Amino acid sequence: MTQHRPFRWPQPLQGNRQEIWYGGDYNPEQWPEDVWDEDVALMRKAGVNLVSLGIFSWAKLQPAEDSWDFDWLDRIIAKLGAAGIAVDLASATASPPMWLTQAHPEVLWRDERGDVCWPGARQHWRATSPVFRKYALALCRAMAEHYRDNPYIVAWHVNNEYGCHNRFDYSDDAMRAFQEWCKDRYGDIESVNAAWGTSFWSQQMGDFSQILPPRFIGEGNFMNPGKLLDFKRFSSDALKSFFRAERDVLARITPDIPLTTNFMVSAGNSTLDYDDWGAEVDFVSNDHYFMPGEQHLDELAYSSSLVDGIARKRPWLLMEQSTGAVNWRNINYRKEEGQLIRDSLAHLAMGANAICYFQWRQSRSGAEKFHTAMLPHAGEDSRTFREVCELGRDLKRLGEAGLTESAVAKSSxxxxxxxxxxxxxxxxxxxxxxxxxxxxxxxxxxxxxxxxxxxxxxxxxxxxxxxxxxxxxxxxxxxxxxxxxxxxxxxxxxxxxxxxxxxxxxxxxxxxxxxxxxxxxxxxxxxxxxxxxxxxxxxxxxxxxxxxxxxxxxxxxxxxxxxxxxxxxxxxxxxxxxxxxxxxxxxxxxxxxxxxxxxxxxxxxxxxxxxxxxxxxxxxRVKGFDEASGASVLRVERVRTGGQERFVFLFNRTHRDVTVDIEGTVLVTSRATVHDDGSAATLKANGLLVMKR
Missing domain, CATH: 3.40.50.880 (Class I glutamine amidotransferase (GATase) domain)
Structure with missing residues (x-):
């Protein structure tokens, strides 16, 4: 079995008790400073106690190769900390600044035809570039040295969504790294030939230098399956090697701050081997965006259960989700009434001890301006912000009831x-x-x-x-x-x-x-x-x-x-x-x-x-089988460590009213009505009930 790093969870700010972390990505650099105080005040109103900062801030932190600017980040961290809001600080290496790629275009990744991925979006760097690694690790060192004693930083957010756009690179740097990876995995070229079945179509290789990435081979042709499978393994490992380099620089300078990076676990996303990566972080974090339609809740619960499995039933952090519509689908459906709260509590039921969003304030410009946020374009007088505040109160209540001291009960x-x-x-x-x-x-x-x-x-x-x-x-x-x-x-x-x-x-x-x-x-x-x-x-x-x-x-x-x-x-x-x-x-x-x-x-x-x-x-003879009543309600239990207390979550899986029995003390309801005699409750569409027994 893979050896995991010791589990370490972000600790509360000094003088505070452990709560369920609640917040999201915050990008103050997109706004004039006179907006910052309003943001902090509204965060307090919503119950926010954690924000992620600096994820795409490299160009602002290092405007030129020989100059640094931490002043703006210092100011916003101080404002947040004074308000009791902790910071999950990014290494800021997710996307390089224009001055770097202009001076070193060799850090840009290439597609299977050899075309360069030019700057203009994000993640336009290659994981195997020694030049890019040098600059990225210099930024990590500068960040860690500057913030090593800051009392408001409770976690490092290393890079961001590794491989989301640069999973595969077919450059010469990648070719050389792939050759070394194969040498480490197989030892000799004969073993590579055997694993890839190269006797088919005369693909035998006599030397590791003959190993190429699976570059373009013509329309309609078929890539060697063994090579392609290994290239996917290699690509996950190459990005993991880059992550480990960043992580280790930060950990050496700030050994008391736990580190994570945000995975992208969902039913259909296999960009990286996230279970392999789960051994490399101090605590697991995930970004999950809902699948619209009738499987919305089920897919969310499935994905969160897989995250719980990757975390080996230790607490994990939901780093990103949306309050409503995203910006990257052909049709960006909004969430139905109640789904903002329902989705968050479903993640919580499946083991998350932190509920965060992309992002705090909805952007006015840029590619994600139509991606919803905790504070939407409509402002605080909106259904979204009212539900964000209601969720904050629900999470505080569940935290006070001891939910953070529990884990998801093992299924049969x-x-x-x-x-x-x-x-x-x-x-x-x-x-x-x-x-x-x-x-x-x-x-x-x-x-x-x-x-x-x-x-x-x-x-x-x-x-x-x-x-x-x-x-x-x-x-x-x-x-x-x-x-x-x-x-x-x-x-x-x-x-x-x-x-x-x-x-x-x-x-x-x-x-x-x-x-x-x-x-x-x-x-x-x-x-x-x-x-x-x-x-x-x-x-x-x-x-x-x-x-x-x-x-x-x-x-x-x-x-x-x-x-x-x-x-x-x-x-x-x-x-x-x-x-x-x-x-x-x-x-x-x-x-x-x-x-x-x-x-x-x-x-x-x-x-x-x-x-x-x-x-x-x-x-x-499988236990827990109930054909008659199981279809309408998703039931999840979390068990308190060292005790008999259980938190029971019931979610309506349908668009019709469903009646459920009350099994203990009701802690939280959403779109649910408890009957007058207290023995049952009716869950409306997207309704839920959380009890403690």
């Missing part, structure tokens, strides 16, 4: 997510481009919630094998070590759910032979000899498959041709004879050692899984 079910399986499944030469790893874990999380189970979402490196039941949802890559782990878990009595596209390839993306899912075929008791892609892009092809249990498969199905004597077929396909799929097993259950292993051999989606799971959960 773990849904496993694997960044490398997602990267491998993104290749352009697969059975179908409609299947990726990331969609299946989210579907399982939602379907389990429909059955009354709020699952934990855990990275594959975490201790998933300590759960009563485990879901491996399209975990495409399973190396021999993980396959052994699966066998040991089920043989000892574990309850495994696995799906199509699981255990197909090893860690080098080499296919396990003799039938799918080769890595754990014995555990599941089935053998599939082919994939049956399902699509709508060509007239006359098979676009779906009906199952005997009433559900429907889309996108992909396994052609299961043999079932072990220890396995039972629970559902088959019902199809016309020409398809050769009628009667083929679709859902099975196998006895393996002391445990049970269920297999869902097709993509059923959230609805199909929700209809299939009641029978499976009953047969697998």
């Amino acid at each position: 079910v773990a849904v496993v997510y694997d960044y490398e399986s997602e990267w491998a499944s993104e290749h352009t030469a697969t059975p179908t481009q409609e299947v990726r790893h990331w969609t299946e874990p989210l579907d399982w999380f939602r379907a389990l919630a429909d059955c009354g189970i709020t699952a934990d979402v855990v990275p594959i490196r975490a201790d998933w094998d300590s759960y009563e039941a485990v879901v491996l949802p399209s975990v495409y890559l399973l190396d021999e070590g993980q396959a052994r782990r699966v066998r040991k878990y089920v043989a000892a009595g574990g309850k495994l759910f696995a799906t199509y596209y699981t255990g197909i390839a090893d860690g080098d993306d080499h296919i396990w032979l003799d039938g799918y899912p080769g890595a754990i075929r014995d555990v599941l008791g089935i053998r599939s000899e082919d994939f049956a892609p399902l699509g709508t892009d060509t007239e006359g092809v098979l676009d779906h498959l009906d199952l005997s249990n009433g559900t429907v498969a889309h996108d992909l199905a396994d052609v299961i041709t043999s079932v072990a004597d220890t396995a039972k077929v629970l559902a088959t396909y019902e199809a016309e004879e020409w398809t050769a799929m009628s009667g083929v097993p679709a859902v099975t259950l196998n006895i393996y050692g002391k445990g049970r292993a269920a297999y869902v051999g097709c993509r059923l989606g959230r609805e199909g899984l929700a209809a299939t799971l009641p029978d499976l959960l009953a047969r697998m």
Whole structure:
């Protein structure tokens, strides 16, 4: 298992008690100084106690190579601190100033065709540039030296959203770094050739100097899958190396200030291996922006549960979210009434001990001027600011009740997510481009919630094998070590759910032979000899498959041709004879050692899984299953450390009124009405209830 840095959480300002941190990014440099006092006063009114400063301030802090200006930052930090508002101070290295890129254009990253990413936005730097590293670390040293004794700084915010725009760089600096990375990983070029399968298409290399990044190879051509997978691993590691360099400079000078950087964990974002990065920070932070539509709450809860898994159930900080619309979608939908508070408390329920936004005051100019903020263009006389103030009061109440001394209660079910399986499944030469790893874990999380189970979402490196039941949802890559782990878990009595596209390839993306899912075929008791892609892009092809249990498969199905004597077929396909799929097993259950292993051999989606799971959960004897009442409410519990007290969060997952039982002392309600006799409450759309029992 990966060694994690010791956990360290931002401590309150001297004389204050530990509270739930509340605030957001603050960019005072965008405003005249006569606005600052108004900002501080309104922050106090809203209950803000933490702001992030200096994230994109390099050009203002260092206006030229040989000049520095900390005066403006000193003044605003002093104003905030005097008002009891702590500072999460950025290293300010996220985007270089124009003077630097003008003098050193070699720090700019290049795309796969070799074109330069010119200044004009942000993150236009390459992680492997020794020149850029020299300037960035000089800024880190200057920042740390200047603020080493400032009593108002409670955390370092290192850089910002690494890889958001500069994840891949194909420059010569990156090429040399990739060659060294491969040398460290494999030792000799023969091992690289074996891992990448270079005997295919005459790609053998005789020397590490022949290793190139996956640069442009012509429209419609196919990149070597092993090289592409390793380049994604390398790119995550290259940015991590840059982060560690920044972190270590800051830590040497200010050893008592904890450090973090903001991840971008969401259901569909796999920019970096965030679980690997989670070992490198003193505490985990995340930026999460809502997915509009009916899956808004479920996707948010899923993503936050994954952050909780990355943090190993230690407190984490929600660094960014939006009060309403963002600015970067084709259509920037606003949040519905109540969602500002509901979303924040859902993150809190899933383990966050800090709730922050981008940003405090909505910008008048620039690319993010239409991105909503805590203080919108409309000012304090607005629904947004009133809800921001209401949320501040709710967080203060929950903090006083002891929520910060609790952690998310462990679920009976773990849904496993694997960044490398997602990267491998993104290749352009697969059975179908409609299947990726990331969609299946989210579907399982939602379907389990429909059955009354709020699952934990855990990275594959975490201790998933300590759960009563485990879901491996399209975990495409399973190396021999993980396959052994699966066998040991089920043989000892574990309850495994696995799906199509699981255990197909090893860690080098080499296919396990003799039938799918080769890595754990014995555990599941089935053998599939082919994939049956399902699509709508060509007239006359098979676009779906009906199952005997009433559900429907889309996108992909396994052609299961043999079932072990220890396995039972629970559902088959019902199809016309020409398809050769009628009667083929679709859902099975196998006895393996002391445990049970269920297999869902097709993509059923959230609805199909929700209809299939009641029978499976009953047969697998999974605790906490409640088909009758679980669909309308998302339930999360946090348990107080060293005690029996529990904080129970109930969220309405629907747009209709839902009635819930009162289980203890009601601490917070939003869009909810407690009945006169105190035994129940009605939650409106986006409504919630927090109780302590």
